[in-house]
Amino acid sequence: MPNPTLITSGIRRYKGPWDEMRAAHLLRRTMFGVKRSDLAYFLQKSPRKAVRELLYTTYALPAPPVNNYNDDKYTDPEIAAGNDWTLSLKYDGMNNGRRKNSFKSWWLGLMIGQDRSIREKMVLFWHNHFVTETNTVDNALFCYRYNALLREHALGNFRQLVKAMTTEPAMLRYLNGYANTKKAPDENYGRELQELFTVGKGPGSHYTESDVKAAARVLTGYTVNYKTYTSSFDPNRHDEGDKIFSSFYGNTVIRGIKGKDAVTELDQMLDMIFASEEVSLFLCRKLYRFFVYHTIDDETEQQVIKPLAKLFRKKDYAIQPVLEELLCSRHFFDPANKGSMIKSPVDFTVGLCREFDVAFPDAGEYSDLYGFWEQLRNQAAGLQQNIGDPPNVAGWQAYYQQPEYDKLWISSDTLPKRNMFSDRMIGGGLGRNGKKVVIDPVAFAAGLPDPADPDQLIIDSMHALYSVELPPEELQFIKTNTLLSGLVGMASDHYWTNAWKAFREKPDDKNAMNTVTNKLRALYRHLMDMPEYQLM
């Protein structure tokens, strides 16, 4: 019996039709939600051009977070309101927590306002890969710089990112690298470097406990400087002995080096680690799970993962070619992968705001803007994805825990919360200081091709919001119960058409506005409450 979830289309380039459904699939997976304007933009390209643009367009790095945190208990004496606090080198009990919050909200804001690029999605990917937790790292500047590092390397070279991350203060703090000395070696980072960051624990990965110890010894001597908030290397704390690795690493011996040059031991170790095919296989599997589907069957391993890993090695661990190969593939665009993922909380909350093009205050109103970003961040956190603070060093379970994977996002606690969030966004919205962040259902409908035709409006809305299709009888049910107040039959469609036209002719007429608003609210509320809306 054929297995319908089996996809045999492989890594060869997709050359089929380029339509709204396929373009939206690409954008849902590589960005957060699909803005109508982005969809229209990418529809004009070919699939390959769209992918390349998402991958290779260079956008300026974002401006750092600002002081949004002065309140009745605290006014920052150093950084004026609205100014970049990452220039400050003074952190204390009053400003640190406020700045950490500012940083996290700022990050969510970057997702909301993302460029036409895969970059922000990759920042989230790398954050889930090289986990740190702001609660443990504890210093706001470290947290910011770690995040900036992820963004800077998001589409760069994986080996360089591993190297940079190894000596990044936030990571030294998080996995105790700063306390790893020849007298008191700390194996924490040496272990995770292999288990979680590079060779992983796939079937072909056989590094040993002695490799963990040896790696830890290579990494001795790094410290964190709390005056400059940078990391440095102290040769006096470095283990100058030889480090001997197992047969998994070809019995490599890294000779102990004295003095400042000991930092080159790290380069030797990374050369050794990256000589293993496991690194490329491990990372390609992780990219696949993040961008395509949670389960990697044997077919996928052979037809997708292995060729990708080979390319990754060939390109000396450059990220972009691998993503290009995956995202341009027949496998990626295979209809069977449509809607095959459950939205992460960030995809759900940020994606909702983006696909409805929800308006936020202007950048000048940074206090309210950050406030709204914080509310959204808290919503995602309530749905069990607190950016900046994954549950542990392995990242969010939904990205790795078999066999459930992304089903773990949906529980008896989070499903009702998701519905309550979308209900709220289409209802009263988020509020702050008399301002509102709320879905404008009328503006959204007006942006669809033919909102006066109720059937077309519902089909277009479905395509805009879902990655899967509803059957025709379901669409009729929705039409009757939302746009038509219970009226049935084709002959009733003109009542909606008339109501819409009446509103368009007299947008200031309260009754006309009220009629279409209520019906569109009912429509979108319902579409977002359906389980289909949880898929992407």
Place this chain on the structure above:
Amino acid sequence: MKRRDFFRRTLPLTMPVVLPSLVHGMSFRAWADSPSLRAAARGLGEGRVVVLIQLNGGNDGLNTVIPLGHYDAYHAARANIAIPENKILHLKGFDQTGLNPAMPEMQWLFETGKLAIIQGVSYPQPNFSHFRATDIWLTGADAGQILPTGWAGRYLDERYPQFPRNYPNPDMPDPLAIQVGSLVSPALQGPGLTMGMAISNPNSFYDLINDKSEPVPDSRAGDQLAYIREMAVKTDQYAGVIKAAAQKVTKQSDCYPAPGKNPLADQLKIVARLVAGGLRTQFYLVSIGGFDTHARQVEPGDPTTGAHARLLAKLSEAINAFQDDLSLLQVSDRVMGMTFSEFGRRIQSNASGGTDHGAAAPVFVFGEKVQGGVIGQNPGWPDKLTVNDNIAMQYDFRSVYNTLLEKWFLSDETIAETALLKKYPSLALIRQGA
């Protein structure tokens, strides 16, 4: 209709409440009683149920309840669709008024005292738009008033304060209101949240009680969808009580037609099962569409057949089966039903063999404890009838609502007044001592 989800909710609307305008003066046949008597009887009101049957599209009241007493004028106004005099069903004790021949069961219910007909139900300055008129009936608004909450929602909000916080609880373990066959009605919208839940599709109801799930596509997305749906049922706090109530009822009336033949009967069959299963739910809402009969509401040549007759036949069949079922299940003394439509239709028919949007129309109230009979007069109209003439209001629809709240639920006058936003007199719809 396979893949409907079991539970559908509505969104909290958070628009400001618009205050009602001043009372429009009308005379009513109020039902005299004292607040203290009602308070003493309140215990009896517990467990009572109201079933609202919405006829979507605007039912042609004049061809439903026919003014036999001035048949000639009736025939003259709508010769192309008028029911022949000799086909009209007579109402025992009320020889001026008859029923469409598609409704023999309703005639029988009337004869056995289980049906009341209220003539000319509407509101001042009636609105002729489906959408607006529907909103008015469901929210209990005046013609010029936009309300963000529903009339039953406001009542339930008063009766069960703070819902849904701390609900379900031992005092009210069940849904406050259940909509069957569509999404939750605006009538159930409370100040923040909807007070009701929906069983949008009879199939999904039977899936739930039989532990079946709706089929999903055999695909990666289908697998994810099946899981989310399962979780949606699991997390619904009322799925368990609904299933338990339904399982207590193993035999229902034979009067129901086969499933799928009469959607209204299918919906009411679920209502009867849940009532008999012991749910303390106060409101059930069901609906049937297709009443927007602008053209060919009767078959040319035989006005007793056609689209409108088929709808009335379904209504009559469904209500009769429901009533029979309630008796069989021994809960008929707890249930009061009411039909309504957003408006009646024009007195004059049009040239397409149909009728255009109108104003007042009759309302049926049925049940074991109903005070049977016809309330109000046959509609009248000027000799020189024009296409714009409409049936005049005799009773405000909120008087019917008020009667259900005060005389059937035996609720406090102040609660009813809060729900309906002002004081409306009750009608003699409920049997004395009931």
